[in-house]
Amino acid sequence: MGAQDLVGKRYIVFGVASDTSIAWYVAQELAARGATVTLAYQKRFMSRVLQLTKDQKWIEQMEECDAASEDSVKAFYAKLNGQYHGIVHAVAFAPAEALMKPIVETQEADFNTAMVVSAYSLVRVTRLGLPKLHPESAILTLTYLGAERVVPGYRIMGTAKAALESLVRELAASIGPAYGHRVNAISAGPIKTLAASGVPGFDQILDWMANNTPLRRNVTQADVGRAAAFLLSPDSAGITAQTIYVDAGYVSIGAPPDMDRLLIEPRLSPPEGPV
Numbered sequence: 001m002g003a004q005d006l007v008g009k010r011y012i013v014f015g016v017a018s019d020t021s022i023a024w025y026v027a028q029e030l031a032a033r034g035a036t037v038t039l040a041y042q043k044r045f046m047s048r049v050l051q052l053t054k055d056q057k058w059i060e061q062m063e064e065c066d067a068a069s070e071d072s073v074k075a076f077y078a079k080l081n082g083q084y085h086g087i088v089h090a091v092a093f094a095p096a097e098a099l100m101k102p103i104v105e106t107q108e109a110d111f112n113t114a115m116v117v118s119a120y121s122l123v124r125v126t127r128l129g130l131p132k133l134h135p136e137s138a139i140l141t142l143t144y145l146g147a148e149r150v151v152p153g154y155r156i157m158g159t160a161k162a163a164l165e166s167l168v169r170e171l172a173a174s175i176g177p178a179y180g181h182r183v184n185a186i187s188a189g190p191i192k193t194l195a196a197s198g199v200p201g202f203d204q205i206l207d208w209m210a211n212n213t214p215l216r217r218n219v220t221q222a223d224v225g226r227a228a229a230f231l232l233s234p235d236s237a238g239i240t241a242q243t244i245y246v247d248a249g250y251v252s253i254g255a256p257p258d259m260d261r262l263l264i265e266p267r268l269s270p271p272e273g274p275v
Ligand code: NAD
Pocket: 014, 015, 016, 017, 018, 020, 021, 022, 023, 041, 042, 045, 065, 066, 067, 068, 089, 090, 091, 092, 093, 117, 142, 143, 144, 145, 187, 188, 189, 190, 191, 192, 193, 194, 195, 196
């Protein structure tokens, strides 16, 4: 078992839908460090979530919640007792039709849906969650490189994630002074989950990343879970308003590594034998 640095801490996690959900790994990592977790899940995933969470003693409470609805989020928080140390927002959605069409054909209703569910919901769960948080709590959301670069197939979700990353900065500046709460995002590399399977060409993106990141691999939900636990713990007390990359370094890459052959410098090779 790892460090028990979160014993006695309580977190609220939005976004567990299945055993592949990033939120599920974040929740498990918080638990591994001694915290207890309350889950907010979407009704359509209820049976999966109930199955998944059976006999998990570290789950304090589980309630359904639609992050797109003010009334639903209000009703969710009304069912919780006491104070919490953080909120995880791992929620995103865009209508499948909108992800299949070129961005120029995006319809207003689909744009609004993607923005409300994937970006505005962070404002909503933060605002309505404020009375439930201890001072100096941590709020964490999940974003993707498509917020700042064109990634094929990501389309309208890129716009929604750009808004989300901006909201991280705005919310941090807005609630930090009065409450001491921190607001951060993890920009995760691609991971095969239910949400990811809705992105056209996702498997090709995974292949590309595995061959082109500085670590020559994709990240896992567990990689994100561990970084998330850090950002939700007092160890990151001085970090707010940031987007932190858990992407095996891909964001630093300006050109594919096989372009090395164009360089005059010889490729660095590992030392031969003992040095
Ligand atoms: P996932 O499908 O397991 O999780 C998405 C979650 O969003 C689900 O739990 C779903 O119930 C929830 N959700 C959607 N609409 C909702 C609503 N109206 N109300 C409440 N919940 C709602 O997939 P995931 O990949 O674990 O996604 C979690 C987060 O990570 C998302 O924000 C996603 O954009 C982000 N992310 C994913 C990847 C990736 O490659 N998988 C990369 C970077 C960022």
